[in-house]
Each structure stands twice: as structure tokens, then as C-alpha cells.
Amino acid sequence: MPSKSGLCVPKSKKQVQSFLGLASYYRRFVPHYSQIAAPLTDLTKKKQPNAVQWTKKCQKAFNKLKATLMSDPVLRAPDFDKPFLLTTDASERGVGAVLMQKGPDQEFHPVVFLSKKLSERESNWSVTEKERYAIVYALEKLRPYVWGRRFHLPTDHAALKWLHTIKETNKKLLRWSLALQDFDFDIRHISGASNKVADALSRESFPELTG
Incomplete structure (x- = not known):
């Protein structure tokens, strides 16, 4: 199901890994990234099923990371004087x-x-x-x-x-x-x-x- 931002809630371990691949690239801009992402990274562990069991904690972490990707200090307005x-x-x-x-x-x-x-x-x-x-x-x-x-x-x-x-x-x-x-x-x-x-x-x- 799409979220309000248009991002779909991951349904498989692979989809969670793809989302985390994007989010983790910018982790240096996100204080306490590991703690925020923990419910999602737990879903990617080897013993977890491929069809993820989505919880309220997962949704909260997902929403937090999405909001971070779509706002300062991650997403920035363009400066046309810079390459x-x-x-x-x-x-x-x-x-x-x-x-x-x-x-x-x-x-x-x-x-x-x-x-x-x-x-x-x-x-x-x-x-x-x-x-x-x-x-x-x-x-x-x-x-x-x-x-x-x-x-x-x-x-x-x-x-x-x-x-x-x-x-x-x-x-x-x-x-x-x-x-x-x-x-x-x-x-x-x-x-x-x-x-x-x-x-x-x-x-x-x-x-x-x-x-």
C-alpha cells in the first residue's frame, strides 16, 4: 500500500533491503540512524522470512526515515551556481x-x-x-x-x-x-x-x- 509520500510499504525482505540501501547512504546526516532503522534491519536478518511481518514499530521507523530523506539536512534545494x-x-x-x-x-x-x-x-x-x-x-x-x-x-x-x-x-x-x-x-x-x-x-x- 502506498504511503502518503507515494512510497510503498515493503512486503518482502528484498524490498526492505532496497529501501535501507537508499536510506543508509545518507545515515551520516541522520542522528541515531541505527536506532531508528533497527525494526527494519531486523527484518533483513538471515532467519527472518522473505515475506516480512510488518509491525507498528516497522511503520514508525519507515515513516521517520522517509521524512528524513525528503527534508533538510538530506534533501537540498539546488544552487545553480554550483556544479x-x-x-x-x-x-x-x-x-x-x-x-x-x-x-x-x-x-x-x-x-x-x-x-x-x-x-x-x-x-x-x-x-x-x-x-x-x-x-x-x-x-x-x-x-x-x-x-x-x-x-x-x-x-x-x-x-x-x-x-x-x-x-x-x-x-x-x-x-x-x-x-x-x-x-x-x-x-x-x-x-x-x-x-x-x-x-x-x-x-x-x-x-x-x-x-
Whole structure:
């Protein structure tokens, strides 16, 4: 069942892990994070069933962490005088992205969270097609933020490092590559462990959240 913010209450251990993957990335901004998240992390323990037993304590922790993700000091309003960093990711069933900026504390804060469930047809695309679509989708949604501004695009999909240079034979990829030429960004490879937020967003449906 969706909550008031649009986030669905996790029904499986895997969904709880996805939500915690997103929330824990920003734990440094959340005082007493471990205590708040404890009812949820308990659900992910090895001996717990895959179908979670959702309690009032779980709901309270879930609501608290959602509220934290959608407010200061985690989510920040954009500063158009500073550079943006965009991370994207794709899973078998969805794409996700997060637009970030460094705050006065020199930490990266999210400005916008994006998530989209793939259609049945899109789910059958190759890994490279999904990963590139995640970028195209994010830039279509984030055009007001990044249009005309140089930004950084780290990705955990190594093939995308050559996005600007490879000669496309796939018409869909060629069309997307041409669309991406409208934007000014540099792309570099990062490890999957460094891309936890976009990864979590690609695996579960979250609403668009903006600072």
C-alpha cells in the first residue's frame, strides 16, 4: 500500500533491503540512524522470512526515515551556481537516478530523486540499452536543472564510458546518443558499491522527490 509520500510499504525482505540501501547512504546526516532503522534491519536478518511481518514499530521507523530523506539536512534545494553530479542505474525492472550537489559541509546532498518502472517491452532490452535509457530518462526529467550547464555523470556500467565515441549500429542507441549530445557532461566509471542510491531507486518504485 502506498504511503502518503507515494512510497510503498515493503512486503518482502528484498524490498526492505532496497529501501535501507537508499536510506543508509545518507545515515551520516541522520542522528541515531541505527536506532531508528533497527525494526527494519531486523527484518533483513538471515532467519527472518522473505515475506516480512510488518509491525507498528516497522511503520514508525519507515515513516521517520522517509521524512528524513525528503527534508533538510538530506534533501537540498539546488544552487545553480554550483556544479551538479548525476548518478543513474538500471535493474531488470526499473531505472533510477539521483541529482546531487556539494553542500556547505562539503558532502554530496540529493537535489532530486527519480525512479521509473520499466514496461514489459523495456524489461527485455539489453543491459546496455537499459543503462543508457536510465541516463536518457533522467536527463529528460532533469533538463531544467542541467540544460546549458556542465555536470558530472559517474556510472557503474563500464560500457557507457564510450558513450560519446562508439559508432552505433543499433538505431535506438544511436537516437539516444544524438539526444545526449544536447548536454554537456563528462562520464567516468565507478564501482557498483559507490552507486547505491541510484541502484536502490532502480529496484523499487519511489516518487519523484525534489529539494
